[in-house]
Amino acid sequence: MSTDTLEQENVQVKESEGLLSKRRKRIVSDPLNDDNPITVQVLGICSALAVTTQMKPTFVMSLSVIFVMVFSSLTISALRKLIPSRVRIIVQLAVIATLVALVDQVLKAYLYDVSKLLSVFVGLIITNCIVMGRLEAFAMGNKPYDSVLDALGSALGYSWIILAVAFFRELLGSAAIFGFKVFEAIGIDQFPTNGLMVTPVGAFFVLGLIIWVQRTKTGYVEH
Numbered sequence: 001m002s003t004d005t006l007e008q009e010n011v012q013v014k015e016s017e018g019l020l021s022k023r024r025k026r027i028v029s030d031p032l033n034d035d036n037p038i039t040v041q042v043l044g045i046c047s048a049l050a051v052t053t054q055m056k057p058t059f060v061m062s063l064s065v066i067f068v069m070v071f072s073s074l075t076i077s078a079l080r081k082l083i084p085s086r087v088r089i090i091v092q093l094a095v096i097a098t099l100v101a102l103v104d105q106v107l108k109a110y111l112y113d114v115s116k117l118l119s120v121f122v123g124l125i126i127t128n129c130i131v132m133g134r135l136e137a138f139a140m141g142n143k144p145y146d147s148v149l150d151a152l153g154s155a156l157g158y159s160w161i162i163l164a165v166a167f168f169r170e171l172l173g174s175a176a177i178f179g180f181k182v183f184e185a186i187g188i189d190q191f192p193t194n195g196l197m198v199t200p201v202g203a204f205f206v207l208g209l210i211i212w213v214q215r216t217k218t219g220y221v222e223h
Contacts, residue, residue, distance in 0.1 A: 031157035173197030
């Protein structure tokens with residue numbers, strides 16, 4: 001093997017990027033905090049307020065969004081060179097709608113009670129700005145693996161915020177976590193629950209406090 005060939009191979013090895021390189025770690029980690037889709041980009045607010053009364057449906061909603069975002073980004077990224085630009089939005093909606101319909105049917109088959117609690121909000125994942133935004137802004141221009149990481153990061157960023165909101169709403173509004181009576185278990189039988197927490201107004205307060213704390217910590221200023 002010639003010296004030139006060896007040098008070319010070394011260059012290719014140096015240029016290859018690891019599966020968890022620094023850049024790819026940032027793709028996943030940035031949406032968790034510095035570029036969070038809810039607290040920084042202010043997307044997906046409706047579902048964050050509506051489904052966060054209890055932890056269980058919120059957890060199921062989080063898993064649903066993660067599933068839809070990851071597989072829609074994977075599909076669109078894999079097909080991006082075959083999709084004509086003038087019909088790309090229709091194709092994106094078709095892929096998302098198919099995945100959402102699949103999630104909806106699985107929930108009705110195996111978690112019917114949770115499906116009723118989530119009501120129409122599973123179906124409204126189709127119109128979630130976070131899902132469409134990541135397909136349009138990232139998956140249409142990047143390779144499948146990077147697109148999956150981007151979708152996973154954004155979905156996890158969305159999920160931890162709505163789970164945090166649900167935690168405080170269920171704890172203060174129902175004195176429970178995942179339906180388990182926390183205060184009764186530690187001997188506080190007469191914990192004064194706050195009815196405001198089970199209304200969308202309570203969700204506004206909790207979400208606003210989370211945004212305030214996070215932006216204060218990161219120093220983010222909206223221009």
